[in-house]
Amino acid sequence: MRGIVGVFSELDSTVDAITELKKLRVGDVTVYSPTPRHELDDVLRHGPSVVRRFTLIGALVGVTFGYWIPIWVSDYWPLVVGGKPIASWVPYTIIGFEVMVLIGSLATVAGLFINARIPRITQTVGYDPRFSDGSFGIWVECRPDEQETVRRVLTEKGAEEVHGER
Amino acid sequence: MTALAPDPVEEGRRPNIPSADVQLPAVANYTQVTDEILNTLKLTKAWFAGLAFSVFCLAIGGTAWMYQIYMGLGVAGYHPPVMWGVYIITFVFWVGIGHAGTLISAILYLFRAGFRTTIYRCAEAMTVFAVMTAGLFPILHLGRPWKFFWLIPYPNWRLIWPQFKSPLVWDVFAILTYLTVSATFLFIGLIPDLAVLRDRETNPVRKRIYGVLSFGWRNSDREWRHFARAYLFLAAFSTPLVLSVHSVVSFDFAMADVPGWHTTIFPPYFVAGAIFSGIGMVFTIIIPIRRWFKLKHYVTLNHLDAAAKLCLFTSLVVGCAYLTEFFIAWYSGSEVEQSYFMNRVFGQWWWAAWIMLTCNMILPMLLFSQKLRRNTTFLFTLSIFINLGMWYERFVIIVPSLSHEYEPWQWAPYAPSFVDWAILVGSFGWFSMWFLLFVKQLPVLAIAEIKEIVPPKFAHRVSRRSLDGHGETPGSVEPAEAH
Amino acid sequence: MDRFRGAMTIRKKWAVLPGFVLLTVIAAIASAYTGAQQQQQPTVAPDTAPGALPSARATNKAPDTVIVNRGEWGYWGGSTPQGRSPEQPIAFPHPRHVQTLGMNCLYCHFAANKAMDPGLPAVNTCMGCHTVVTAQRPATDGLPARTSEGIEKLTTYWKNKQPIPWVRVHKVPDYVQFPHMRHVNAGVTCQTCHGQVQQMNRVYQYAPLNMGWCINCHIGNVNPAWKARYDCSTCHY
């Protein structure tokens, strides 16, 4: 895990640097920004996030469980209340819905955690507290032989500071 | 820009609710956002005083509750057949308060209503604390609160489970889901801000705590990408959830055969009322905060104006629901319903009903005036009336209905006792204690999200428009005046 | 470069804490499940051959501590005093009376087949025999002549006209109506619920006596022939 960090204060410089690095195909580029910017997304060209699959699966599991548990409970010890059917799906829709939302949401969070690799135990390499404040950062994880190229690109594109990190 | 800058007024740029196009002209750059918002976390004497007062109120309520548990529910003001009283009223009140938070943070997020950005954190925290408060009340009003866990389905040696046809079990699911999801939503939104706190913190202990709480967040593109998606889905879940939760709360009443409760209008009526009351509470909270925390240039008058419009709209919905109730009672031809509504509005409970109608239907009409919408003193005063009115709305729904049911022989009055009032005070103490703890430990405005609407630094001049727009030219931040 | 190595550059190993919390919760839930799932399907305990029993004489002196013997029902969850074995005012040796002398349970617990309550023998029931079988025991059963402490105590109670303050072992809560006669007449043996009392020198609560345990038998899981109403108002009113 070695690489070069470039600290940028301007957004367009950051974008330019990323574009250049992508063009040069050097290293593995990670961009830090205090806030998500579409400009960065656009230049990084990530595919759609897979979090949605987690959400879908969680929601399906939730709705199934949410329907199943009251129906199972009703039939487990059948007691008539208010002359209503023992297992009556209509009111159980509410349970199904709520559990769907609950499990779906938790699955979404799990999806976020898994995909974003948090909680991170090692999160510090290449990071700088400025990135949560006002600066943008580019962390390029690269082979030692590529480091010079990367340093050059970052400096050229307007990095305030460029340094190696390990 | 100094914190004491006057409220910026931009003629001709009034916010439009479904628009994301909200500007903070007094906020120049990211660092200013970070600095100013983190500045609010400095502890003050007034804060300690407020916290002490909250804890005192909580202690009053807690003592009253212990007394009630020891003696029995009889120390509260119940008067059969009014078997539900202040506790359920307050429960619905606090759940309702919570709803505005989710509306602002989730629904308006989906609607891309930009004015939400500055007030959502406060509103969402309010949601979580309000639901935490509300969640106490169903337990607190039980005859045997130590048995509340029987409402939760878990395998047990009695081999008997909850009764899932009961609206109260739906409540358990709805409230717990709501609490979980809104707390999650709040916390997920907080993660980037916690990272900011962590990075700015110098006290090593606090730094570690913030570090753990931020899960090692480092603002990387991968994190932001999934974060945005997860945030969107959570918002998408919260939206139907918030509607369902108050619908389920309304089912507590609508599923019963009590005249005045048994009506299909209740779910939309309750949801509208909840959002209305919640926005009222948002005003009650955000107006002092923006003043005391010197955040007027973040929470601008434009934002309040937009929120006030929302408030007016929900007030109209609620007012419409009130009138519909009366109409249906008349139109149904049911003597029982008619008798109940006459008793509610002109009989035994006229005072409560008119407090409700005045505070929720008549006074908010003043918001048609733009001048008043932009007057924070007025908004704050109105919000107090809205809070009062919405508490009384629940009073009017619950108490008069129960006191005037089918069986004339069992018609009764109702008056809360000092225990009821003490626990009500305690609930405000509990809520404000959490809220006060929140405002000084965590940023009351969403730092990362505000940075989204603050223009970043550019090496080259760029038009504001293209930045706020959706980046129509991918990969390029060339000056794009061409559009 | 070093200036970027602030506190945050330390590896945050304990960011895994939330994971631990989650694991604990899962473990707790799993534990609760398994606790409830330990519902074995016990059958009536077969009568053990008398010879295999611990000698009544050898264990005549009951220990003062509470025996925790959860019987063969296993663990049935928390709120049950299963296995509890309080010390009695007189160490009444059930094995001696039942196994050695062949007395029927109903001789003393005379109402078990005709009333809700099983009946506790009046002191004069004891004295019916023990005026003859006095505390001064002759040399019998291969033992030397001796003084029986228990019979002595009994005689003292009788002479003082005091009832014996037995300590209750088996108790269902007051909101449970347990008709002994229905169970006895249905063929449920005393031992099913009370355990092998005839072998107990000191009676302990054999079964958990909680609701799941009752229901398990009522729905016929223990013996299909014993299945009975499992409506709530069968027992709770």
Place this chain on the structure above:
Amino acid sequence: MSDSATPVTEPKPGTSRRTFLKVLGAAGATTAAIGCSSETGEKLIPYLVHPDETVPGVSNYYASTCRECAVGCGVLLEVRDGRTFKVEGNPDHPLNRGALCSRGQASVQGLYNPDRYRQPMLRKNGALSPISWAQAITLLTQQLTSVQSSGKAGSALFINQHETGSFPGLLDTWLSGYGIPAHLSYAALAEGGVIAANKQSYGVAWPSLDFTAAKLVVSFGADFLETWGANVPQQLSFADARAKGADAPRVIYVGPRRSLTGMNADQWIACKPGSELAIANALADSGSVAQAAQASDVPVAKLQALAAEIAAGVPSLFLAGGSYEVALAVNGLNQKFGNVGRSVLTAKPIESFEGMSSDAELTDAIEKMRAGQVPLLLVRGANPVFTSPKSAKVAEAMAKVAFKVSFSSYPDETAELCDLVLPDSHAIESWGDAQSLPGVISLQQPGMDPVYDTRATADVLLAVAKAIPAQAGAHPTTNYREYLISRYPGGTTAFTSALIKGIGNGALSGERAKKGTAATTRSAANIEGTSGDMYLVVYPSPLLEDGSGANKPWLQEIPDPVTKVCWQTVVEMGTSAAARLAIDAGDVLKVETPSGSITAPAYIYPGLRGDTIAIAFGRGHTGYGRYAANVGVNPGDLLPVAFDAKSGSMAWTSTKVKVTKTGDFIPLVSTEGSARQHGRGIAQAIEAHELGIVPTPAEAEKEGTGEEHLPGDASHAFLPGLRAPVAQDAQGNLPSDDNKKGMYDPNHWSGMAKRRWAMTVDLARCTGCSACVTACYAENNIATVGAIHQSTATANLNGQAGANILRGREMAWIRLERYFEGGETLDDSFETRFVPMMCQQCGNAPCEPVCPVYATYHSPDGLNVQVYNRCVGTRYCSNNCPYKVRYFNWFGYGEPSRPQYAWPEKMNWQLNPDVTVRGKGVMEKCTFCVQRIRESEHRAKLEGRAVQPDEFTTSCAQACPSNAIIFGDAADPAWSVAKAIEDRRAYHVFEELNTFTAVVYLKKVNHSVAAGA
């Protein structure tokens, strides 16, 4: 029932009953609070010697006689493990045929009253302090001997409660041994005038009344359903008569206040107080109708119509209360219209009222005391200090008596003034007999050993006699039981076998106190001669009677049948008077007469003339224990000492009063919400002529059930639902898959679903007497909540008697709703309808689906079960109950450590061991006495048979003196209830809510039109 005569009376060697009672720990649910079972320290205490004939946990029933009033109904004492915990009517007794009024049922609360004297008491240094029985008997013997030797014995006095049987005879014999004159047989507020007139007219003190033989009943202030005469037999006959539908008698009530009896009348003629005589005379043609109208302030037309109705000559029955003259005139009417022997059964007199002393005799005695002539006063079972008007100054007179002995069991006002208290055993603890009907001996046997160290007075008398050699010869028997046997025709054998049923035939031999009512002549009360702006009517409370019921919390808590006020004395005021004087309910009024004044809140009652106020007698005790003291006020404080001239009976309606508003307000302790039905059809009625020819159910079936083909006919659309275990089944909505139905499948092995427990309540029979309410309190361990000490934590209302009831927290599982119909114009034409409202056991119960924990659900046999221990107390079920019949335990009524504890020590002995005592924070309600259902199922199973039709019934149905309630299995045509639900008058309350209830009401039958018309 035991076939043993002496089940538990002989003391067991060396064991006191109290020791025995410790076995209760083993006897099941006694003082159970809901909670986790405790595993520490509970002891099982066996008997030393097991009593014969008893099985632990199985009730024995002992036939005995009720001594709460003079009538002496037959009762069964339900005894388990040495405790009597319920008193029910003896079905074999000819007088009350299994029914029992509230007062009789509440006798157990007298037995276990926590304020009873624990042992003999002697006044030392001004306060009563305990002594031993040996000392007490020695002391009494000394006093008697010294009185005898001083020669003043002729002036000594014994005041005994009025009773029949052997005791008065024994007492007189005993008294005569010391030269003391015969005792005064005193009954406060008794109908002395009527008794005297009856003797005059019929030659008997009280004839039996047969309402079924009459087509017209006119009552001149005779409250025959309350305190006038033998109320239970009268009510039984009245209800039987009214149940005849179109053939039932039309009832007219004449009087200034519409009492409970008046409410059951079809017409109320509101006459001025004291003017009944004029009306009676006019009807007897000995006075003119116009004059009567003038005197009574009743429109002439009304009286003329009444006269015409009477003159039509239908079989009738005339009854009078109050004064001798009115009763005589009314008896004349009976004779004139040939009712004697038809509806007035003089050949079958109720002998309970024979030998009663008049109030005038008591007054004479008091005057003697005041004059200091009385050396020794002995009082038993009477409380003249309380029951005499304050102006009689009894306490002052008693202070002049040298030595006063009370045999009272309770610290009542009289006993508290006595020097020596020799507490009498309660009737449930002692032997006795009564003669209520000719040729019938009603036996009284103890249900248990005395709770406290008390002794039956008869035994004390015998013991005293034994102590004096001169007297011993006159009393050969060793104890009272032997004495009774010695007088019993047929001796020990006959006595023992008669005990099984509690009744024997024949007459008692030996001494018998035969005393005619000495008709002393007194100056007549002249109500018109008094000054004031309103007439005052003082009437004995139907529940507390002469105030002796006031120490029984059930009787204090059960609302008065008329006013629905409990734990409080109110000044009843007519609607028109209240409007005139601008008085609202609860306004505190000061009522003044020259004799005294009281302040009490106003109660506005349409059944009262505008010129009259009425106050119930019975509350306002200064002593008499925690439940009675300082509760209400005593209207006796207002009354002058005035008499009914001919009979010497105290005149209770004898003065005018001055009524002023004080400006204060006291909320009324009432269970009444709205007294109007607002057209909701809760209490429905039908006119007799609408009934027409009643088709049999079979005929109705032919014509097509469910069609309203007859006026007022019920739809009976609920019948299929009522015959199915779950109403849903009737609607065909349960899944057809039998596996899913489980126990609800009628073919399920448990067989539970074959039955559908149901109930009918015949409103034509129901008089609103509230005996069912008392029966329910007794059977189901229902807490009373209104006592002063229970009111402490009730918010904002601390310390007021009935504070919990002011908050609507009464626990009565069955309540008597009293609705007024008509009369909105403030005239006297309103109608009253009573509805006993208990859990309706809905097939589609609204309460069930809202319970989150299955604490309430529908059992396969049709009950709406409440599982107390499962309840978490959300109270949602109560909100959702349209009938509002669910009751919540607001406080720990079952927790001895709480001020709200409802059963302070010994009162808890009354608790029914079959019924859980509900803990704090749970909901409770009627479940059709499910413990009785299960018990009968157990019994049937043990006996290897099925439960037989009508084998058992609920407590309310058992007690009802109107036989208005029928309980049973509606799904089995062999049960009576299955037939009763097919009655044309059947309806469901709130049928439109689709609840498919199991309680079917039968419409009240009104007879608004004169019989002849």
